[in-house]
Amino acid sequence: MSSEGHAKRKAADGAMSAMTKFHFILLIMSTNLATLFLFTYPNNGPFGHEELIANLIQTRQELMKVQAQLQISRKLSEAIVSTKALKSQDPNDDIANDPWVHWGGGAMPRELMEFISPKKLPRGYTPNIGSDTIYPSVGQACALLKDDLDQYMDYKPGELCPEDEVLAQKLLLRGCEPLPRRRCIPHTSPNYKEPYPFPQSMWTTPPNSSVVWTAYTCKDYACLIDRKNHPGIEDCKDCFDLQYREKSRWLGPGGSIDFTVDEVLALKKGTIRIGLDIGGGTATFAVRMRERNVTIVTTSMNFNGPFNNFIASRGVVPLYITITQRLPFFDNTLDIVHSMHVLSNWIPTRLLEFILYDIYRILRPGGVFWLDHFFCTEKETEIYVPMIANLGFRKLKWSVGSKNDRGAKEVYISALLEKPLQRD
Template sequence: MSSDGNAKRKAGDWSKWRIVLLFLCSNLASIFLFSGPFNWVSLQYFHPWESPNRATPAMDELIAKLNQTRNELQLSKEFSQELSAQIEQLTRFLRTSFENPNGNAHEEEHQWGSWGKPEALTGELKEFLYPKMLPLGYNPSFGSDTIYASAGQACALFKEDTEKYMEYEAGDLCPEDEILAQKLLLRGCEPLPRRRCFPRSSPNYQEPYPFPESMWKTPPNSSVVWTAYTCKDYACLIDRKNHPGVEDCKDCFDLQFREKSRWLRPGGSLDFSIDEVLALKKKTIRIGLDIGGGTATFAVRMRERNVTIVTTSMNFNGPFNNFIASRGVVPLYITINHRLPFFDNTLDIVHSMHVLSNWIPTQLLEFILYDIYRVLRPGGVFWLDHFFCIEHQLETYVPMIENLGFNKLKWAVGQKLDRGADKKEMYISAVLEKPLVGH
């Protein structure tokens, strides 16, 4: 017989034995689950690859156990389905191991394969991203025996920056790369990959001021690592309002300026006070969310009234999240594009001032509005505070808001006049109640 013939015969024999091994391993899992304590000693001398044609007592015992397992499977449909899922995953794992004995069992299905060959992922990025087998095997809550890393799909689009973000020594200090991390978040790489390094903190860190003093007192400069910001202390941030240039929330670090009077009293048809909004719901507002809340003055005002508010904020050239935490309220570092991290029908109030406006793509804004509706409990309120648009855009935004089916507790549309009436810039301010009976 030719060498090619011998090679084909050997390949065929190995293929047959591989199927036998897969079958045996799969059914051994069945035996282990359904037969209670297993007598592994009886199989320790059973080596079918050494004696493929010789029946042994161990083989007879194995066949008997397989028959017993088959009968038990027929008694329980639920157990049968769960076991079948486990056997299927075990079979897939073994098949992949045979076909790629030196590689990762999940490489062929890895979602980051578009970056090229799986080995192109290296270091901490690879350690984090690759699927991890659950130590206790198949978990019905997961519906799998594997857990996958949580990282935004856009991280794969920005390969260079994501790889740079994950370049560090495990167990060492993290790089000073806040600007890079925030840039990735804003471009949709959210959540970021986790890292195994320690965040930097100020070497002269001081404890925060006691509550309630902390709510209206500028925190110590030593509470912040200033590397990422133009200003290097809070005095500079407070003075920023006196200088030309566009900055996010330019004057809101000055707690003795306009922040001191925000939401205390009505200021015209578009300006609602916190007290009048709370009065609409007769003390049933207890917990909520402020989207894009700057330095969290809204949350502080609410806390003064025994209402707990979580504030989302980014660090646009300023330590907004540090400042919020120093005041004694909770910051949440997520972008406007992030699905709200709350379960359905749970919050009493969602507030947003200026952030929800016409700068957001129209379809994305609609997704956001529906997500706000989702997390509000029946009877909860959405306070849309100074939504900005151009006059002709009202034809788009008003129906979009009304289509959600909120009850209008307060509704006002008026001109934004700080840049002149000729600009035809408009504001919408509204307090909208989610119906007690849903859609």
């Protein structure tokens, strides 16, 4: 905002503040005098106590009315000053270029405005927050994706949400994360059935009725299981077949870059209890760990398949966030973070560096980062190996192997990296 705009806002706020204080002081003095009169005037004075009490109550009611009027006047004054400031805005100012302010020259959807507008706390200033106002969270890129976000927020409050999972995921993947909350009811399968009991649920394909299939090419689990037999590139193409490769993952016999869950757990001698799997497909890693009394949360997106529903049906916890989202865990809390294939050279280098530091942040001292089949070209190891080394992990295991499924000279890196108990 320009200095002139700041000056106008400051002057208006100052004038309103002075007027507010004057009215309150005047009314409080009147109330206090009436109270003093009530308790000091003789009982046989010109007015009886009952009449004085009635006058005092009336004065209090008038005070509350004036207070409400002053609050309304203040809000109107602030709105007028803000409007004038926007109209006189320097085109180079931040507000003038803010996509939230102008919203592409069109009207912002009512539900979007309802959500993102600042919310005053009912009890005023709260020390834990350090404010009397809450600003609901939305992703940075949401304001840049006007058309898609307009469509996403176009619904009737209290009624069924649109069937727009594909649109919502597209917004997330493009940086509109977190999405605005909505006041509508998600669709569920009309024939929903209870999940299988644990531990049967871990290795049993869930019923089709556990999923709303609108967003996906396949319309049942049989189709998802069969797609490994057909040409085409799909994310985690064979993950839904629990009797295929999933059945033996992380069990061994381990190769140079294929670590097993048992050898990893043995290295830490029972101190791995809770953790995170980043991009964990259908959560077989979390299931393996649960069989060993370790609790793992699995992040996964729904790339043309109901990955999150499938994970939950197996009896482990899904977390629907993208790779760019700050990990929602406090510093120094998790025993293990695992990621297979996802953290690799397809991620922009600087973003990958931020992700690795975030992983380091949430691991407790002595916690383990299991980097599982990170892939890149041989040349790119000159970038990624120093990047990983700069974090300060202690190498428990480090193996490099050939990746032979493409023509380029690519390699896999598998590593067990321990966060030191103390930084040097």
